[in-house]
Amino acid sequence: MIAxxxxxxxxxxxxxxxxxxxxxxxxxxxxxxxxASVWAVSILPxxxxxxxxxxxAGLTLEFLRADRLAVLFAWIFTISACLSCLFAFGRQGxxxxxxxxxxxxxALGAVFAGDMVTLYVFWxxxxxxxxxxxxxxxxxxxxxAAFRYALVHLFGGVCLLAGLVLLAAKTGSTAFTAAxxxxxxxxxxxxxxxxxxxxxAFPFSAWLPDxxxxxxxxxxxxxxxxxxxxxxxxxxxxxxxxxxLIVAGCLMILYGLIYALxxxxxxxxxxxxxxxxxxFMLVGVGIGTPEALNxxxxxxxxxxxxxxxxxMSAGSVIAATGKRTLTELGGLxxxxxxxFAATVVGAMSLSALPGTCGFVSKxxxxxxxxxxxxxxxxxxxxxxxxxxxxxxxxxxxYFVFFGQSPGASEASKTASPRREAxxxxxxxxxxxxxxxxxxxxxxxxxxxxxxxxxxxxxxxxPGKITAVFELLAFAGLFFALYVPVLRRKPGITLxxxxxxxxxxxxxxxxxxxxxxxxxxxxxDMAARAAAALNRLTAQGPQRLAALVVTLFFPLLGKNAHxxxxxxxxxxxxxxxxxxxxxxxALLGLCLFxxxxx
Amino acid sequence: MKKRPSSPASPPPxxxxxxxxxxxxxxxxxxxxxxxxxxxxxxxxxVAHGPAHFGFDGFFGFHALLGFLACAALVLASGLxxxxxxxxxxxxxx
Numbered sequence: 001m002i003a004x005x006x007x008x009x010x011x012x013x014x015x016x017x018x019x020x021x022x023x024x025x026x027x028x029x030x031x032x033x034x035x036a037s038v039w040a041v042s043i044l045p046x047x048x049x050x051x052x053x054x055x056x057a058g059l060t061l062e063f064l065r066a067d068r069l070a071v072l073f074a075w076i077f078t079i080s081a082c083l084s085c086l087f088a089f090g091r092q093g094x095x096x097x098x099x100x101x102x103x104x105x106x107a108l109g110a111v112f113a114g115d116m117v118t119l120y121v122f123w124x125x126x127x128x129x130x131x132x133x134x135x136x137x138x139x140x141x142x143x144x145a146a147f148r149y150a151l152v153h154l155f156g157g158v159c160l161l162a163g164l165v166l167l168a169a170k171t172g173s174t175a176f177t178a179a180x181x182x183x184x185x186x187x188x189x190x191x192x193x194x195x196x197x198x199x200x201a202f203p204f205s206a207w208l209p210d211x212x213x214x215x216x217x218x219x220x221x222x223x224x225x226x227x228x229x230x231x232x233x234x235x236x237x238x239x240x241x242x243x244x245l246i247v248a249g250c251l252m253i254l255y256g257l258i259y260a261l262x263x264x265x266x267x268x269x270x271x272x273x274x275x276x277x278x279x280f281m282l283v284g285v286g287i288g289t290p291e292a293l294n295x296x297x298x299x300x301x302x303x304x305x306x307x308x309x310x311x312m313s314a315g316s317v318i319a320a321t322g323k324r325t326l327t328e329l330g331g332l333x334x335x336x337x338x339x340f341a342a343t344v345v346g347a348m349s350l351s352a353l354p355g356t357c358g359f360v361s362k363x364x365x366x367x368x369x370x371x372x373x374x375x376x377x378x379x380x381x382x383x384x385x386x387x388x389x390x391x392x393x394x395x396x397x398y399f400v401f402f403g404q405s406p407g408a409s410e411a412s413k414t415a416s417p418r419r420e421a422x423x424x425x426x427x428x429x430x431x432x433x434x435x436x437x438x439x440x441x442x443x444x445x446x447x448x449x450x451x452x453x454x455x456x457x458x459x460x461x462p463g464k465i466t467a468v469f470e471l472l473a474f475a476g477l478f479f480a481l482y483v484p485v486l487r488r489k490p491g492i493t494l495x496x497x498x499x500x501x502x503x504x505x506x507x508x509x510x511x512x513x514x515x516x517x518x519x520x521x522x523x524d525m526a527a528r529a530a531a532a533l534n535r536l537t538a539q540g541p542q543r544l545a546a547l548v549v550t551l552f553f554p555l556l557g558k559n560a561h562x563x564x565x566x567x568x569x570x571x572x573x574x575x576x577x578x579x580x581x582x583x584x585a586l587l588g589l590c591l592f593x594x595x596x597x
Numbered sequence: 598m599k600k601r602p603s604s605p606a607s608p609p610p611x612x613x614x615x616x617x618x619x620x621x622x623x624x625x626x627x628x629x630x631x632x633x634x635x636x637x638x639x640x641x642x643x644v645a646h647g648p649a650h651f652g653f654d655g656f657f658g659f660h661a662l663l664g665f666l667a668c669a670a671l672v673l674a675s676g677l678x679x680x681x682x683x684x685x686x687x688x689x690x691x
Contacts, residue, residue, distance in 0.1 A: 259675075382660070386668055390672075469641060486672070
């Protein structure tokens with residue numbers, strides 16, 4: 001009987017195998033690998049009892065630290081991988097299937113890592129696999145976005161590695177515990193910076209809306225689940241109660257709200273929404289009480305479900321229409337009613353409407369804020385919850401499935417497809433929607449999984465329901481009143497990626513100018529040297545002969561000038577026999593060898 | 598078989614302008630629906646008010662006011678961001 005199996009192993013095995021099969025067989029292999037990883041999580045004890053560690057060169061590499069926190073994230077990661085594989089069934093190429101499974105496996109490896117070295121290895125593997133998932137988008141934009149993603153995450157990885165080295169040098173330990181990271185020194189701050197870059201904390205946030213929308217319609221579903229939530233997991237484990245995370249979380253919430261309100265590209269809007277929602281989680285981590293940490297865990301769990309669902313529906317719409325902006329989309333309700341229903345469930349869960357999973361998780365963070373007597377933060381989070389309904393909860397279903405932009409071309413108005421998403425995609429969306437609603441009405445299994453000892457949260461009190469109902473109803477009224485103002489327009493809003501995109505371009509131009517001038521100078525020098533060598537070989541022998549004859553002018557008398565001219569002419573025109581040339585060469589070589597030895 | 602004359606087109610509803618496009622009618626319906634939901638939420642608030650944590654959040658209609666004003670503030674902030682940071686889609690292609 002198998003006592004415990006690392007849940008990442010089936011995913012890595014699937015990644016190694018799936019690329020060798022066709023789309024449908026390979027899709028079945030991917031799905032089987034994801035289901036096997038769910039089974040592997042189900043047989044873990046979940047109380048820290050399972051452990052798998054190696055001890056090479058004095059290090060302790062702990063690959064399987066299966067405590068309650070790790071198991072909670074493992075559950076949602078593997079469930080999400082299953083739903084995503086089902087959604088993508090038969091539509092992914094071999095490289096994309098392998099990359100997505102390796103990506104999910106690396107995220108699981110990071111979740112179960114018990115030391116910083118193991119965490120770093122899986123952290124970088126996750127970034128590398130994500131680069132290939134983005135590359136599978138197959139466009140020029142996806143290649144450029146993957147390159148920028150790699151640069152940003154390389155920088156984050158360097159921060160993490162530097163912090164790890166500094167911490168190990170200071171403490172002599174590479175264990176991944178909050179106690180070790182709590183000293184606030186340069187090492188722990190570098191580790192925190194590495195984690196925050198992956199969490200898309202402002203101002204290191206632009207990589208997310210820059211890269212995820214450029215992936216394929218199926219790749220985006222995987223990307224939406226793992227990187228940022230792995231960052232939330234490591235922050236919960238490593239930095240609970242760090243006040244700076246409350247500020248970082250609030251900035252992320254505001255940033256996500258403002259940019260999502262202006263965003264025209266459907267998946268970029270959802271990407272800003274990820275940053276917005278991760279901000280709520282960071283506030284919970286920053287508060288650091290067991291209630292707040294449980295709230296962050298529950299929100300991360302539910303967020304993966306409803307954001308995957310929204311990326312699935314967005315991917316279905318984009319795959320069906322070939323269009324990706326809200327100004328081009330619209331009027332798809334009659335063609336894609338089931339996708340519309342899935343979108344509504346995802347959007348209402350995102351808005352924390354009663355009866356959805358958002359309602360039983362997000363208020364946990366707000367309640368923890370209130371219990372910590374942070375009035376301004378609580379007020380801000382309540383206001384942001386209303387804004388969430390406006391920027392995505394109503395905007396996405398309305399602008400995609402009903403209200404077409406008055407400026408949309410006639411071609412785009414008539415080009416709506418007469419077909420739904422494929423059956424497998426609908427099944428994936430349907431199961432995700434059922435999970436969102438199921439947790440929304442019966443959250444106790446989720447609450448039982450929460451890792452921190454705290455009084456159980458009571459979501460369904462009449463007062464809480466009416467307060468949320470009031471908040472969302474009036475946010476909805478605002479949307480209905482000002483929908484023409486909220487309609488998106490073509491164009492982009494400059495983000496912090498401006499600095500490295502334009503800065504990179506400026507650096508390229510400067511480097512180009514510098515290396516160009518060096519190149520020109522070197523070419524000029526080479527041309528002059530060649531001309532001088534040409535002059536030397538063409539005129540050197542005759543000048544040397546004339547010079548030698550000139551030395552003997554007093555001895556030569558009146559024939560001196562004639563003899564000098566004849567010697568110069570002979571030096572210019574005389575060709576020695578081959579034998580003489582060969583003998584001279586051999587003699588020179590022998591002299592060289594004698595001198596050398 | 599005698600063909601039945603086609604029935605004349607039904608007149609537009611009394612509350613709808615004859616020239617009003619379907620989009621405007623849909624928007625009017627959405628406005629009525631959300632206004633009804635708002636009234637219902639306020640009515641529910643009379644029966645069971647949300648928990649007051651800090652004192653300032655204890656008055657009737659607090660969440661309604663917060664929801665509406667928060668949306669207004671966010672739209673203003675995003676408009677300002679658009680003025681300052683909005684660019685054409687080809688800004689990185691030039």
